[in-house]
Amino acid sequence: xKIQNVAVIGAGTMGNGIAHVFAQNGFNVQLVDIKEEFxxxxxxxxxxxxxxxxxxxxxxxxxxxxxxxxIKKVVNFEGIDPNTDFIIEAIIENKxxxxxxxxxxxxxxxxxxxxxxxxxxxxITELSTVCRPENFIGMHFMNPVPVMKLVEIIRGYSTxxxxxxxxxxxxxxxxxTPVEVHDFPGFISNRVLMPMxxxxxxxxxxxxxxTEAIDTVMKLGMNHPMGPLTLADFxxxxxxxxxxxxxxxxxxxxxxxxxxxxxxMVAANKLGRKTGEGFYKYDN
Numbered sequence: 001x002k003i004q005n006v007a008v009i010g011a012g013t014m015g016n017g018i019a020h021v022f023a024q025n026g027f028n029v030q031l032v033d034i035k036e037e038f039x040x041x042x043x044x045x046x047x048x049x050x051x052x053x054x055x056x057x058x059x060x061x062x063x064x065x066x067x068x069x070x071i072k073k074v075v076n077f078e079g080i081d082p083n084t085d086f087i088i089e090a091i092i093e094n095k096x097x098x099x100x101x102x103x104x105x106x107x108x109x110x111x112x113x114x115x116x117x118x119x120x121x122x123x124i125t126e127l128s129t130v131c132r133p134e135n136f137i138g139m140h141f142m143n144p145v146p147v148m149k150l151v152e153i154i155r156g157y158s159t160x161x162x163x164x165x166x167x168x169x170x171x172x173x174x175x176x177t178p179v180e181v182h183d184f185p186g187f188i189s190n191r192v193l194m195p196m197x198x199x200x201x202x203x204x205x206x207x208x209x210x211t212e213a214i215d216t217v218m219k220l221g222m223n224h225p226m227g228p229l230t231l232a233d234f235x236x237x238x239x240x241x242x243x244x245x246x247x248x249x250x251x252x253x254x255x256x257x258x259x260x261x262x263x264x265m266v267a268a269n270k271l272g273r274k275t276g277e278g279f280y281k282y283d284n
Contacts, residue, residue: 017145
């Protein structure tokens, strides 16, 4: 099966990054969201990131215009072209919302197309129960998508070998390095990363050290490019909490218990960069 027409559902940070890399690599892309303003915001972010690539002489101004021309705005899921070859979902990290979306799409999109999800922790097998399990797969990009090379490819229980091979090849076409991962909560990336971030939050909560000190130890002592609390702000504390909840529920193990401080900050809407304040304050 040749993939040419792609629909990216969700125009937020991950969605617009995914649309960017597909369009840059010659695919026709529908960028889909529930409001036109969300799509416009996503397109503005794509344009800004393309300008960065122009500045670094990765692409030209003409390349930028061609990439943007390949991206079509689609408001609401019902407007997606039924003949779309490949769907990738990048909406909020909420299982019910994703299930409702795929249940709707199952009755709209042609039966031989592939459905994928960019979920960072939710079971691929569970999400595939409402649609086409053999043609369903996890395709977890890293943020920022235009820069990061890794794609975790997660098979559900019924994902076919053909679907896996198509998505593996697709990842390579996008200039990414695909890594096959089995369907366990958090996969590999977040099963390892999120408990580290959560432990850093516990260290702050218990008064072991300041925010800056914790990040400095991990940057200078462990050679991490970004401290765990800075990274949590970058990811979004609500996303971190959602993933920790999936890990805690999925493994029924106290080592995945979300830190009370993380819960409190999310309740206070101190979510990091996107709200202007998390563990640090930001001028948005």
